[in-house]
Every structure is written in structure tokens, then in C-alpha cells.
Amino acid sequence: MTQKTGIFMIVTRFAPSPTGYLHIGGARTALFNWLLARKRGGKFLLRIEDTDTKRNTPTAAQQVMDDMRWLGIDWDEGPDIGGPNGPYKQSDRRDIYDRYIQQLIDEQKAYYCFDTPEELADMRVAAEKEKRNNIYPRPDMFPDAAVVEKARAEGKPVTVRLAITQTEPIVIQDEVRGTISIDPAELSDFIIQKSDGFPTYHMAVVIDDELMGVTHIIRGQEHLLNTHNHQLLQKALGFRIPIYAHMSVTVSESGGKLSKRERPKMLKKAIKAMGKVDKDAMAKAGGVTPEELETFLKGKTAPDMPAVDAMAAYMGVHLPEINIVDFFRSGYLPETLVNFLALLGWNPGDGREIMTRDELIEAFDLSRINKSNSLFDRQKLTAFNTEYIKLLPPETRLRHFRAYLEEIGSPVAAADDELLGRIIRINEGARTLEQIEQKTRFAFVPDDEIEYDSKAVKKVLLKGDGFAMLRAVGDALATLDELTPEAIETLLRSLAEEKQVGLGKIAQPLRVAICGNTVSPPIFDTVDILGMNTVLKRIENTLTKFQQEKD
């Protein structure tokens, strides 16, 4: 029963609105659609839904595309590369929407309205007070062209609504949720064209999906009830009905939908928890006025993301990663995110978890998407990242690490490929690229600019005989003529034996002297990487610097 028609090509899409960075939920939606298209040998489209002129931000579309590329989610048609059914930006498709809206009006399936925002708000309040649904009162007679002309001349807002005349239940088929039917009496005639002339989301999405030949739509559960409206529109316009799959929502640790509001929220909480903070300095760090900061702390409005990030950095608080770039900057790998995201609400059914991109594509299927909401578990994400740092081919790790170092402006970026590769290798077991960077940074700062951790200095050098041990280590190292990790190991081990102490007694003072901290990559590699001159210099510096405190 294998009937390959050949003409039935799957088409999926991701249709973000350019209001900010690509966030984790959007990335998951994009990934599922991409996975389905790749699995079935179909096409995956990218479309920018910028019909809300007030919310659009100019760089967002570019940023979203950059983030998708970083994740390795590529598209076959899109705003930047075009395609047979373009343009792929809704603001460039106004004339198309106008035609269909006019068609609905001509067929008496839609009608003009002239309500002001205040009037609509009153209706909403009244409905709420009377505990009934807010159903728009459809006029018996639809306004004709003359009336519209007059309203426009008077400066009234002009919108268009779809007349919902169906009385039988509206039934949608959902691939993950089955049959969901709803009584049209629950539905209100909704706006399909706004007073600024732009179509609403509902109108634009239905038209574009039809014209672009989209066959499968995977999206969040928040669109489940919209689907009935979309089906009404599809019927009114004589369109095909695509296959829908509504995935569960990803919720955050604090409950509720995982949203970009999470970061400003956490920042506010941190500021309040700290009590006294220099607000002027913080406002300055974030590039906002003290007044703006004050409004943020009191009210609901939040400054934009770069300002939030800058203030968090200033205060040294770690905000939960929400946007894809946040994860990049925290040292996560794209492979980790793709794998982890795929497993949020889907699984291959055979217990596999760590899976390559190809394995994910191979195993992906709509029937295995589950229905219940899932919580975004950062600890498990980190465990995946640890795994991927170990698993990835050296070239790939190197590429990711270099990109990360350049993004955060780390001094470690000065290392050449060979050194960087070695740094990754000796840090195997690290959970994020950030950890590798932090553990290696000391090697790339000038010898006299090492930051000594006071607790480490006290514990390892000042207390006990750490100081004397360090001197002995310095003397011993100075005699070494062959510099390899093995030679260093042999030397230090025999020194430990001679002194009748464990290797730790030798290694820790040395570590603090050359790194400033008790935490570093394995000591023999660390010495080797720094080179003998630097090591001896730092030992010397350390002895001099803390000599007085010792006495």
C-alpha cells in the first residue's frame, strides 16, 4: 500500500513576529516544523509576521534569522532568500490581503465597523460585569460604501470584521489533541482588518499559509482556539485546510508560560532583595534615566533587553536564559539546545535522549508529540551540555568556543587554534563554555594582574607550610630543562615523595600562585601552558606579595 503520489509535498513554516530576540519557545516551534519538513523530504519556510507596526523592532527579523542559523535550522524559502511564493514579509503583502478582504466584503461575509477603542473597552467591561462572553453585536444591515466614506471623512476608525454565520459546531482535527469542537455561539465576529489598514494576524496567517502551500502547521497550544476562527476564514475564502498539531506550552520554574518577561522580572526581584543599591549608577550602566529605572521598579513597564542585561551584569546577577542568544552567551552549544528542545514535548519512544541532528530527523513524528505542558529544566539542559562538550568533534567544539569567546570579548580569544583545542581537551567535564573560559582566563592576563582569591590565599598559602612548599616548588621547577606535562608530573611527584606529603600539598600552593585560585585545569597542563618563565615569575610575584602577610 505504498502509494507515492509524488505531487504531495509537505510544506511547514515558522512565522515569528519581529518583536525581539528568538526565544526558547519560538525556537522549539521552529525546530518541530523544521524536523517534520526534513523528515518527510518537504520544504520549510520562514515568514516574518510584522502586521503590528507598533510592536515591531527594526533589528528583530535579522536577529531571529541569526539565531536560527546558529541553531542550524535552515529554511528553503524566506525573506532573505526569496522563493516562488514571496514576498515572505507580511508588510510587503498588503495588496494581497486587501484583495481577499474586499472579496469577503463583496460577498457579504465581512463588514465594516467604526467603533472607537473606548467604545470597545466599554463593551468588554460590560460583558465582564454581566458575566457573559464579549460577543460583538453584528448589525442587521452591513454598512455600504457611502457610509464608510462618511465615517472616514469624520475621522472614525474603520475596521472590518468577519461575520460568523455558521450555527453547527465548528470542528477541528488536531494531530496531537484529536477532535475539538466548539459552539460558534461562543465566538465573536472578529476583526480581520485593523483601522491602520493592516490585516490582523488571523487574516494574514490564513491567506499566507494557503498561498505558500503550507500543509502542516505545528504551533503552540495558545493557538488552539484561534484555529476555529482560522477554519471559518478558510471556508469563507474557499481555502484548503492544513493539518494542525498544537504542542503543549513550556512553563518556567516560576509557573506560567516561559516568557521573555522572565528576565526583567528576575532583575527587579534581585534589585529589591539587595536592598540598598546605587540606583543612579545602575541606571547609568543600563543606559536608562533614573526616572525610567524608577518606573520599572514600581510598575509593569520594562526597559529593553540590552538595558536589562547591562544592569544585571552591573549587579552581577545571573538572569534565567530565555532567548537563544542568552544561552549562547552562557556557554551552551547549539547542538545541546536542539537536542534538548526536541525532547520537550516529544520523544523517540525507545529511551534514547542524546541524539544527533540526523537521528532526530529520522525519529521525528507528529504522533509522538505529547499533550501535557512541560517545565523547562535547566539542570538537565546543563547535563546535556556537559555531554555535548565531550561528544562533539574537536573542530566543532573549537568553532563554537571561538565564537563564544569573541561574543563575550574574552582575552582567551588570543589563543591560536592549537592552544584553544588543548584548553578544551584539558577541561573535559566542564558544563559550559563559560566554565572553560573562567577556568582558563588567568593564563591570558599579564603576570602582575592576576586576581588572587583571598580565601584561597589564606587557606593554601598563609596557613600551614604552603608558603615554604611553594618556594621549594619554584626552586625545583627552575632546574627542569624539558618542559612537558609528563616531566612536570615526574618532578612534582618526586618532590612530594621527598617532602613526605601528598601531591595536593604541592599542587595547591602552586595553583594559587599561578592562577590566583584553587580551581584550575589539571596542574601539569596548566604549568606547561603558561610556560616556565611565566610560572617562575608568578611564583616569585606571589612570594613577594604575600611575604609580609605571612610574617
Next chain:
RNA sequence: GGCCCCAUCGUCUAGAGGCCUAGGACACCGGGUUUUCAACCCGGCGACAGGGGUUCGAGUCCCCUUGGGGCUACCA
């Protein structure tokens, strides 16, 4: 409030009526390894929300309760 969706360890989940004494992964706890932090190895703790049905038999099907989530915009 109305409408809709969902419900297995702390978390992500396996489970499509007997294979379940409910399996795996992360987290957690205990132990081991060890030059630090990790990583690694071994072991352990730990769940079918509650109540009714249906059935020879229910985590699996139905109903109710409870709990969670979504929508209810000239946002998408």
C-alpha cells in the same frame, strides 16, 4: 466568570487493558576514584492526584471532583 486543553517519581518522560513487583534520564542522597573544580564508576531514595464506574483484569477506557495551563485585543 465563560470556553478549551492537560494530569505517571522533585523534573523530562516510557507505558496505546494482562508483558508493571511501573522502566529510563536529570536532580537528590550514600560510597568509590582523585593534584583543585568538574567529570567518571557503583549503590540508594523516589510516582500512576482523589472518588466512582466499565471489565475476569485499569496507570492504560468512561464520568465526577481537585489541581495546572491556555484563550477570552484594532498582539501574534
